[in-house]
Amino acid sequence: MSEPQQPAEDANPEELRLLERLRQGDEAAFASLVDRHHNALLRLAMAYVSDHSVAEEVVQETWIGVMEGLDRFEGRSSLKTWIFRILTNKAKARGVRESRHVSFSTVGASNDDADEPAVDPSQFRTTGHWAGYWTSYPQPWDEDTPEKLALSREGGVFLEKAIGDLPPNLRQVLVLRDVEGLDSKEVCAMLAVSEANQRVLLHRARSRVRRALETYVEGGLRPA
Amino acid sequence: MTREAIKIFVLDYLAGRMTCGEFVELVTDYLEGSMTFWGRVRFHLHLGLCFGCRVHLKQMRQTIQTLGRLPEAPVPPAIREELLRRFRHVKAKSS
Numbered sequence: 301m302s303e304p305q306q307p308a309e310d311a312n313p314e315e316l317r318l319l320e321r322l323r324q325g326d327e328a329a330f331a332s333l334v335d336r337h338h339n340a341l342l343r344l345a346m347a348y349v350s351d352h353s354v355a356e357e358v359v360q361e362t363w364i365g366v367m368e369g370l371d372r373f374e375g376r377s378s379l380k381t382w383i384f385r386i387l388t389n390k391a392k393a394r395g396v397r398e399s400r401h402v403s404f405s406t407v408g409a410s411n412d413d414a415d416e417p418a419v420d421p422s423q424f425r426t427t428g429h430w431a432g433y434w435t436s437y438p439q440p441w442d443e444d445t446p447e448k449l450a451l452s453r454e455g456g457v458f459l460e461k462a463i464g465d466l467p468p469n470l471r472q473v474l475v476l477r478d479v480e481g482l483d484s485k486e487v488c489a490m491l492a493v494s495e496a497n498q499r500v501l502l503h504r505a506r507s508r509v510r511r512a513l514e515t516y517v518e519g520g521l522r523p524a
Numbered sequence: 525m526t527r528e529a530i531k532i533f534v535l536d537y538l539a540g541r542m543t544c545g546e547f548v549e550l551v552t553d554y555l556e557g558s559m560t561f562w563g564r565v566r567f568h569l570h571l572g573l574c575f576g577c578r579v580h581l582k583q584m585r586q587t588i589q590t591l592g593r594l595p596e597a598p599v600p601p602a603i604r605e606e607l608l609r610r611f612r613h614v615k616a617k618s619s
Contacts, residue, residue, distance in 0.1 A: 325615035327608055334607050338599045356603075363607050367614040418548045419580070429532075432543025434576035438583065446586050450593035459594060478591040484556065495558070503552035510587040 315379055322370050334363070337380065340480060341387050346464070347471040348391035358394050362387040381486050384476065388490045418507035441517050449513065462512035466505055473498055474505035531573050539569035547577045551584050 321329035341362055345355035365386045373382055423438075425431050442448070449455035463471060463479070476487045477498075488498050535541060547570050553559050554567055571577055 325612075327611060330611045331604070331608060334599055334604055336596070338603070338607075339596045360607075364610065364614075367611050371618070417545070418551070419545070421545070424543070424545045432545040433574075434544050437576035438579045440579045441583055441586055446589040446593055449590045450595065456595060459590065463591075474591070478588050479594055481592055499552050499556055499558060502556075503549070506552060506584060506587055507548075509591065510583055513587055513590065514583070 312378070316375070319370070319373070319375065319379060330367075333366075333379075333383075337383055338363075340475075341384070343460075343463070343479070344384065344387060344472065344475045345391050347466075347468045347475060348388075348395040354394065355391075358387065358391050361390050365390065377486060380480070381482055384480060384482065385486075385490050388472075416504055416507075418503065418510075420511075438514070439518065441513075445513075445517060449516070455516075458512075458516055459509075462509050465512075466508060470501055470505035470508070473501040474509070477502055478506065534569055534573055539566045539573075542566050542570045544570075544574060544577055544580075547571075547574070548580055551581055554581075555584070555588075 318329055318332075322333070338359065341359045342355055345358040345362075346352070349355050349358060362383065366383055369382075369386070373379070377385070423435055425433055425435050449459060463474065466474060472491060473487065473493075476482045476490065477484065482490075484495065484498065488495055491498070493501070547567070550559070550563070550567055554564070559567065571581065
């Protein structure tokens with residue numbers, strides 16, 4: 301799904317121009333960066349620290365780290381990946397201090413992680429030749445469900461809540477991979493988690509969000 | 525053979541009796557491209573025969589698309605201003 305990571309020599313020319321402007325102190329360039337990523341950073345920070353004002357602080361620290369690090373940024377990853385990596389480092393440090401940091405080494409350790417089926421088991425037959433097959437088929441969603449959901453105000457609020465309801469470790473992986481679209485390997489490195497482990501977390505997170513969306517869609521999508 | 529008999533044959537023997545319950549747990553492995561060749565073959569055989577699992581896979585894809593389209597709300601002006609002020613400050617110091 302994600303693009304392979306590009307080596308620095310053929311980095312996106314648009315991004316190189318942006319970087320050049322940022323290094324020269326172009327305020328409009330920095331403003332565009334803030335507009336693009338500030339709330340996304342806040343969303344991710346909330347997966348590390350419980351308190352909203354602490355999350356705001358972490359994002360502020362991240363931006364300062366970005367300003368101060370621009371000259372050292374080597375372009376080995378995209379600018380976006382680099383910014384999110386600064387955030388995860390700062391948020392982790394903050395989360396440890398707040399002792400709310402989630403360890404990735406032990407998927408399955410907390411109650412939230414107990415083998416959780418992607419689909420409610422009651423939707424599958426339990427007896428006969430077709431045991432394990434659908435009792436009744438799930439209902440297809442309209443083609444334009446993603447647009448309708450993401451772009452309506454109500455849908456947006458619902459989605460943010462569905463993401464916010466995920467346990468922190470699932471939320472971190474889901475936000476970095478599916479909301480921000482970062483590369484799988486980069487996210488593994490950022491969160492210090494193996495690819496196999498990341499897939500397990502991503503699967504649980506996506507499955508939970510799908511279930512939430514299913515209830516929403518079946519409740520009737522209101523027009524944007 | 526009837527259509528149903530073919531379906532049972534394929535699901536039981538060729539797809540190694542992959543149930544829908546098993547299928548739904550493999551969706552992310554599939555989308556991440558981390559399945560073995562035979563794993564993918566079984567997955568596709570099941571997918572080809574099972575309407576419910578086609579719907580489910582589509583819903584998972586739509587879920588991912590939805591998440592990728594989440595719009596970002598505007599940054600509160602006070603916070604934005606403060607960040608720009610700091611940027612000016614850091615840049616003035618370093619040049």
